[in-house]
Amino acid sequence: MITIFTCTTCKRRKAVFFRRASGEKLCPNCFIKGFLRSIQKTISKYEMLTPWDNIVVFFDPYIPYLSIGLMLALGIIESKFNTKMYALVPSTFNKGNLKVLDEIKSLSKYKEVNILTPNVEFKCLNDNFIKIFQEILKYISSSLKVYNLKNLKVALPYTIELLTYAHLSLWLNNMYKLLKFILPKFNTDDGTEYIYPFYGTFSNEILYFNYLNKVYRIHLSPCGRLINVQGDAIYQMVNDVALHNIELLYANLIAAKELLESNSHTISS
Numbered sequence: 566m567i568t569i570f571t572c573t574t575c576k577r578r579k580a581v582f583f584r585r586a587s588g589e590k591l592c593p594n595c596f597i598k599g600f601l602r603s604i605q606k607t608i609s610k611y612e613m614l615t616p617w618d619n620i621v622v623f624f625d626p627y628i629p630y631l632s633i634g635l636m637l638a639l640g641i642i643e644s645k646f647n648t649k650m651y652a653l654v655p656s657t658f659n660k661g662n663l664k665v666l667d668e669i670k671s672l673s674k675y676k677e678v679n680i681l682t683p684n685v686e687f688k689c690l691n692d693n694f695i696k697i698f699q700e701i702l703k704y705i706s707s708s709l710k711v712y713n714l715k716n717l718k719v720a721l722p723y724t725i726e727l728l729t730y731a732h733l734s735l736w737l738n739n740m741y742k743l744l745k746f747i748l749p750k751f752n753t754d755d756g757t758e759y760i761y762p763f764y765g766t767f768s769n770e771i772l773y774f775n776y777l778n779k780v781y782r783i784h785l786s787p788c789g790r791l792i793n794v795q796g797d798a799i800y801q802m803v804n805d806v807a808l809h810n811i812e813l814l815y816a817n818l819i820a821a822k823e824l825l826e827s828n829s830h831t832i833s834s
């Protein structure tokens with residue numbers, strides 16, 4: 566016999582999503598509300614945005630489905646504010662039949678999104694995540710130069726799992742100087758400001774959010790995988806932890822942030 570659960574929030578509709586981090590069983594309505602609320606909380610907790618910001622969502626060719634989720638979620642959240650939204654879409658997306666640009670236009674129903682397609686080449690790398698990440702930052706910074714946007718915030722679609730993975734990889738490889746890149750927001754040397762609105766969000770929540778918003782099309786990554794899942798022991802460990810103890814994963818990320826802030830002088834010197 567199949568047990569049917571009732572939503573733990575509204576106590577009326579049928580539950581369809583089990584949120585392991587909190588133990589909640591949610592119906593689609595309560596899931597979407599909670600999902601957006603938690604992103605809003607992250608944005609305000611870490612003071613990621615101000616009312617007149619130009620928000621650029623980076624469409625990461627390695628993780629297009631997370632990038633689409635980020636644009637959709639921010640579009641809904643920011644529809645109440647005066648911020649302007651942009652999608653930075655590398656030319657890699659135009660190859661083949663990905664039709665990402667059409668999709669972005671159709672997702673702009675909550676807030677207008679201006680699409681930026683810079684004339685800078687994006688190279689897909691077959692390398693480790695840290696190298697790829699550094700190349701992505703370089704790409705973004707050289708792409709945005711021509712647009713000359715003021716009050717610029719670049720939103721990156723990385724989730725708790727990816728950031729925890731990056732954190733552990735940096736520690737284990739003694740790359741302490743790069744640890745500032747896993748803070749909820751950071752600046753690069755050229756002054757570009759970056760934010761992680763998914764700092765408190767798991768990948769499976771974004772996939773389900775996309776699904777509820779009828780983004781079902783399978784988005785093939787034009788660059789292949791961001792992480793070599795099979796060959797990476799750290800990534801497997803992060804996913805094992807995520808499967809059995811989500812709170813631990815988040816606690817790890819928060820601890821990293823606190824440690825980094827208390828040691829910021831020692832680490833940067």
Ligand SMILES: [Zn+2]
Pocket residue numbers: 572573574575576577578591592593594595596
């Ligand atoms: Zn409900």
